[in-house]
Amino acid sequence: MKTDRRKEHKFILRLSIIACLLFLTGCWGKREVEDLAPLLGIGFDQGEKPGTFLVTEQFARPKKDSSSGAEIEDRTFSVEASSSREAFEKFSKVAYRTPFMGSLKVIIIGEDFAKSGDFNNVLDFAQRYAEFRRSMYIVLAKGKALDLLNLKLRSGLLPAMAIKSNIEGGDEISVFPTVRLGHYLTILGEKSTAPIFPVVESVKTGEGVEYKTDVKDEAGEIRIQGAGVMRGDYLADFLTDEESKGYMWLENDVVHRLINTVDLEENSIKFGGQVIESSTKYKVKANNDKMELQYKIKTSIAIDEIMGLKKQLSGPEWVELVKQAEKDFAKVIEKECNSSIKKERELGLDFLGIGRHIEQKNSKYWKTIRDQWEAEIADFPISLEVLVTIHHSGMSSSSATNSGGEGQE
Amino acid sequence: MERISSHQFVVLSSAVLMGTTFLPIASIVTEVASRDGWMSVMPGFAVGIPYSLMVLSLLEQHPQKNLLQISEILLGKWISKITGVLYIFITCYFGGLLLGQAGDIYQSSIMPLTPIGMFYLGGILLVFYLVKSGIEVFSRFSEILFPLIIIALVLNMGLSISRMEQGELLPILSEGIKPVIWGGLKVAPFAMEYILFLAGILVFLPTGKRELAQLKRGVWRGVFLVGFLNMMVVLTQILIFGPEETVRIVYGLLVLGKMVEISRTVAGVESVFLGAWLGALIIKVGAFFFTVTWGLETVFNLKGLKWNLGVGVVFMGIAFKFTRGPDLVMEIGLVDNYLILPFASVWILTLWGISRWKGAGIS
Amino acid sequence: MGSWMKMIKELTIRPKGKRQIRKSPAYSFDEDLKKPLSGQTVKEILSKSSDVVFREFFLQGKDRIPCMLVAVDGLVDKNLLDEFILKPLMVDFAGHPELAQMTLSNVIDKTMESLLPGIEIKKISKMGDAIDTILSGDSVIFFGNLTEAIVIGARGWAHRGVAEPITESIVKGPREGFSETLRINTSLLRRKIKHPSLRIISLKLGDMTNTDLVVTYIEKIASPDIVSEVFKRLSKIKMDAMLGNGYIEEMIEDNPYSPFPQISFTERPDVLAGKLLEGKVGIIVDGTPIVLVVPAILTQFLNVNEDYYQRAMVAILSRFVRYVGAFVAIVAPSVYIAVTTFHQEIIPTDLFMSISAGRQGVPFPALLEAFTMTVVLEILQEAGLRLPKPIGQTIGIVGALIIGDAAVTAGLVSPLMVIIIGLTAVASYAIPTFDLSLAVRLIRFPLMILAGVLGFFGVTVGLYVILIHLLGLRSFGVPYTSPIAPLRIRALLQDTFVRAPWWALKRRPQLMDVEDPRPNGKG
Structure with missing residues (x-):
């Protein structure tokens, strides 16, 4: 019986040790979901003091809605700090909740900061700390990131969420590059390629779009247009809308595009259409004694809109017109690409990743020019071949026209 | 005596060979061979095949004996004792380091605030339970978990396809073949870790003629399967991160797990994947735990619960010694390259050579 | 769990090997049973029970033979005894030539040979057998002081008929079920x-x-x-x-x-x-x-x-649903706890917001919330189980609708928690076997605690411990997790997660063959 009793004691002892382990010291790293402040967007601007930056953080504050679901309130702070961790410390003093980084959607870099700050240091926190994901987006802001994050949008969305949805819908129009943190880091690893970011700007009424605002002179919408090219840690220049469109073609990033030939002067009939699919191929070939990079863009477009058509066309004429459209679209695409290539040469920055393409296709040759690549960019021969096929022209063939004579003159 | 079937052996072998190699492998091979790192995975693992076949042929000549007992027959008492001590030391040390890795992985990637000791404790508890339940249960455990691990791996890779960058693999072999071979050498220790386990598990293997042929075929299959999966892992990581980033990220697959997105709703399911990785780690640590207990039993005739507990404590102790993540990764690399690789290759080559020589002498 | 098991084992202290728990007290009739068989002794042993009937009569052969029929009232078919035993012996065969030659020495053989119809008739000569057969519902006829007797199987007692089983209801298939007999x-x-x-x-x-x-x-x-x-x-x-x-x-x-x-x-x-x-x-x-x-x-x-009665495709689907249900029933609450307290990054942002909003003002941490609700669920289940059917339904309605809704409105629990608990309950009803669903209910609790303490790591460790436990179990020498591990590919493909159509089953699916059965069956 004695041994039994001792065993019993032993058992109780072990049980209580386990209980202690589980309950008394327990719950490390435990955070209740309602105590967390989900971080949606973070912005970096130039600080007043040298070596500091202005961190703006946009937290969502979920609020219980009496009727249904959750209402999200905005809690945005800005703080000047010399490291991200310091910034978070300062927030935590104000906010009564623990910041939660797992929900971060966008990092916004202010224009000034991009031009002067070394923002790889800033991004290091985002790629190192376990809560962040590499799938978050990075954008540049025209103006200050602070202003952008503090906008009151007419849609009621928080600016960070609005930017995120804008980017995710970007495939539909393919006019600006999509850059996730992971992608940026990969590009950095390529060394020869200059990173590029989409640019977000606030749109006041009248700046391209008209709308009614509650408060005058305050922007209620944002838009992503154009891109910024980095030289090392610093922002070198912005790309215009056309240049970034060219970039999209050359980078094989076009998924769907809305495209028109209105700006072409040669032809009086204008076309508008949607790119159904597109692919860009690269070829490095010897041209005389120098190597040349050839872009081959193959795209298929559906015509949605024809303008300037004066009369009903017969079958053969219609076929001709479609061929004409193919040529026109090709011209537009070429123009966009050329403007982008021109920019590349001007800047002397390989944001198109031409060096990388050469390396992929002909690594021997690349090794010979690698060291003086920056100098080479300006006159490295590039050729362009655009092949457009018109898939269909919508529901009708010819457009509705007035019968000749009656309505005109 | 417990026995495991040849099918179980194949699964168990593959699971042990695989272990958690898929976590650090990309970083290791890419560091040496850059973009071409994925090519050195298969050759690296293939090194395991001749060695396993050597071990199995030794088993054929000395059925029902583990490699330590065989070396006692072939090398004499004292040399084999020394080998045995070395064997125990290496496997024990490495097992402890792997246990430490469990803590490191969890703490650095999803639960930074939980004390690292809890992860060690959970891990060693599972390992201990497995060891206590015996080799049969252990092999069944791997029979269930190994497919799960493969599914998790494939899912993890498949779901990150959308993050792939264009043409990251190109150009192929721009630096020549040499880095690939060096990369293969870096992978070879993984195969050797498995050989150490194989040396101990011999006792439990069936020794019929037909089964032996199955075992040999099984080794081929296991090595190729694991090599292929690891190659895919490296390939995916190079394609997604690019070579530079792949080298830089300590556990690339975990980062990949964080990037996984399923139709823009469920994102970052790495904590679920980690469950499978934990299983893989448990199998590997368990394998080494078994190896240590077999070694102790053969060399010093020490067995039973008391000694198992002792081994557990030693494992914990080693793990606690390397709570610093970078130290741990460094140490694992060192042990792999400078202890396991030379020890296993020299030991087995010697044994095999002597056995051949003796066999030739007799006939 | 292994060490747990061991602890409990140590606590309950059971000598190994013996399966004996209660020793039977010395049988007080042992002495009686050793006596030679005779009607008189049987009467002495059984006469204190009012349900035992002793019918004494005489058989008029060469000698006048005293007979006694012993039977338990209620266990025998009285009509049968009257019609086919007593009537032939006492009335029909009176004056029959066979009967006329009968003496005490040959009465038993003669009676069995030619006087008693009926197929269940045999001779016994042991006291113990006599008592056993009488108490089991057979009738025994003793003749004078002979040490042998005749057993007549004329059992017939009130019993439940063959009815449809309640515990295993079925849509398409036979409706008969076992009864108590x-x-x-x-x-x-x-x-x-x-x-x-x-x-x-x-x-x-x-x-x-x-x-x-x-x-x-x-x-x-x-x-x-x-x-x-x-x-x-x-x-x-x-x-x-x-x-x-x-x-x-x-x-x-x-x-x-x-x-x-x-x-x-x-x-x-x-x-x-x-x-x-x-x-x-x-x-x-x-x-x-x-x-x-x-x-x-x-x-x-x-x-x-x-x-097996449904078409194969349908059967496969419903099996899949059941497996999923079982898994959900085990892990749903613990995953909820782990996700909301440790791994919020796994939640899509929109859902994050609504969970967070739902939990605003809930006074309990998620672990306690889930724990309480699970306990409430258990109470409801237990309460509803043994109540008469009509009241049982009321309990379900009161529990599920009123308590749940009121708790949410009062801000005691979050709406999502109620959903999770409801899901868990429904999922556990998808487990067809009551015993297994009890096991699932049991392991849910430790998993929840592990989830609350260590998040997914805890849940994983818990699940692995359960897995190892299952892998180590054997039932009569057959590994419990067969045919998955050890793998039996044919059984796995034919009748485990899927049910192969009958025409595809050329050979009997080998769900198990015994691997070295051990006395205690422990692996």
Whole structure:
């Protein structure tokens, strides 16, 4: 019986040790979901003091809605700090909740900061700390990131969420590059390629779009247009809308595009259409004694809109017109690409990743020019071949026209 | 005596060979061979095949004996004792380091605030339970978990396809073949870790003629399967991160797990994947735990619960010694390259050579 | 869990090897039983029971032979006795030439040869047999002071008819179920398997209750190792009372400390027949409609007989649903806890917002919230279980609708928690076997605590511990997780997660063959 009793004691002892382990010291790293402040967007601007930056953080504050679901309130702070961790410390003093980084959607870099700050240091926190994901987006802001994050949008969305949805819908129009943190880091690893970011700007009424605002002179919408090219840690220049469109073609990033030939002067009939699919191929070939990079863009477009058509066309004429459209679209695409290539040469920055393409296709040759690549960019021969096929022209063939004579003159 | 079937052996072998190699492998091979790192995975693992076949042929000549007992027959008492001590030391040390890795992985990637000791404790508890339940249960455990691990791996890779960058693999072999071979050498220790386990598990293997042929075929299959999966892992990581980033990220697959997105709703399911990785780690640590207990039993005739507990404590102790993540990764690399690789290759080559020589002498 | 098991084992202190818990007290009639058989002694032993009838009469042969018929009132068919035993002996054959030659010395043989009709008649000569047969419902005729007697099987008592089983309801398939009477049950089984290799072997267990039970299996299909193991374990049982199948279950199962059922049950002859054809062994106990089937493997607790009556595709779908249900029932609350307190990054942002909003003002941490709600769920289930049906439904409505809704409105729990608990409850009803769903309910709690303390790491560790436990279990020498591990590819593909169509089953799916059965079956 004695041994039994001792065993019993032993058992109780072990049980209580386990209980202690589980309950008394327990719950490390435990955070209740309602105590967390989900971080949606973070912005970096130039600080007043040298070596500091202005961190703006946009937290969502979920609020219980009496009727249904959750209402999200905005809690945005800005703080000047010399490291991200310091910034978070300062927030935590104000906010009564623990910041939660797992929900971060966008990092916004202010224009000034991009031009002067070394923002790889800033991004290091985002790629190192376990809560962040590499799938978050990075954008540049025209103006200050602070202003952008503090906008009151007419849609009621928080600016960070609005930017995120804008980017995710970007495939539909393919006019600006999509850059996730992971992608940026990969590009950095390529060394020869200059990173590029989409640019977000606030749109006041009248700046391209008209709308009614509650408060005058305050922007209620944002838009992503154009891109910024980095030289090392610093922002070198912005790309215009056309240049970034060219970039999209050359980078094989076009998924769907809305495209028109209105700006072409040669032809009086204008076309508008949607790119159904597109692919860009690269070829490095010897041209005389120098190597040349050839872009081959193959795209298929559906015509949605024809303008300037004066009369009903017969079958053969219609076929001709479609061929004409193919040529026109090709011209537009070429123009966009050329403007982008021109920019590349001007800047002397390989944001198109031409060096990388050469390396992929002909690594021997690349090794010979690698060291003086920056100098080479300006006159490295590039050729362009655009092949457009018109898939269909919508529901009708010819457009509705007035019968000749009656309505005109 | 417990026995495991040849099918179980194949699964168990593959699971042990695989272990958690898929976590650090990309970083290791890419560091040496850059973009071409994925090519050195298969050759690296293939090194395991001749060695396993050597071990199995030794088993054929000395059925029902583990490699330590065989070396006692072939090398004499004292040399084999020394080998045995070395064997125990290496496997024990490495097992402890792997246990430490469990803590490191969890703490650095999803639960930074939980004390690292809890992860060690959970891990060693599972390992201990497995060891206590015996080799049969252990092999069944791997029979269930190994497919799960493969599914998790494939899912993890498949779901990150959308993050792939264009043409990251190109150009192929721009630096020549040499880095690939060096990369293969870096992978070879993984195969050797498995050989150490194989040396101990011999006792439990069936020794019929037909089964032996199955075992040999099984080794081929296991090595190729694991090599292929690891190659895919490296390939995916190079394609997604690019070579530079792949080298830089300590556990690339975990980062990949964080990037996984399923139709823009469920994102970052790495904590679920980690469950499978934990299983893989448990199998590997368990394998080494078994190896240590077999070694102790053969060399010093020490067995039973008391000694198992002792081994557990030693494992914990080693793990606690390397709570610093970078130290741990460094140490694992060192042990792999400078202890396991030379020890296993020299030991087995010697044994095999002597056995051949003796066999030739007799006939 | 291993060390847990061990601790509990140490606590309950049971000498290893012996399955004996209660020693039977010395049988007070032992002395009597040693006496030679005679009507008088039997009367002495049994006369204190009012239900035992002693009908004394005389047989007029050469001698006048005093006879006594002993039977238990209520267990015998009185009409049968009157018509075919007493009437022939006393009336019909009076003056019959056979009868005229009868003396005390040849009365038994003569009576059996020519006077008594009926097929169930035999001779006994032991006191113990006499008492047993009388108490089991047979009638015994004693002649004078002879030490032999005739047993007449004329049992007939009130019993429940063959009805549809309540526990295993079915949409498409046979409706008959076992009842409490052993003979009816064996006849139901025999009607399913009309083959000479079906073995039905009788045993008696329980020193006081003398319960009949039958071990049944199919020779050539059932592994002889398993059959002998069953007999070995049954023979080790020493109990006073054997009032139901549960007694046997606990005495013969491999690991009494496991929450998982290691013996399966059925109330249906068709299920039993099917399992026998798979090579299992059935144990039918008199007095209970529930038949034990051994060995049991885990996946079979998730399969039901309806799978075999439905079309294969439908069966596969419903099996899949059941497996998913079982998994959800185990992990749903713990995943909720782990996700909301440790791994918020896994939640999509929109859902994050609504969970966060839903939990605003909830006073409890998620662990406590989930724990309380699960306990409430258990209480509701337990309350509804044994109540009369109409009230049981009310409980369900009160519990689910009123308490749940009120708790959310009062801000005690978050709406999502109620959903999770509801999901868990529904999912656990998808588990067809009650025993397994009990096990699932049991392991849910430790998993929740682990989730609350260590997040997914804890849940994973918990699940792995359960897995290792399952892998180590054996039921009569058969690994519990077979055919998944150890892998039996044919069984796995034909009748585990999927049910192959009948035409695809060319050979009997080998769900198990015995791997070295051990006395205690521990791996």
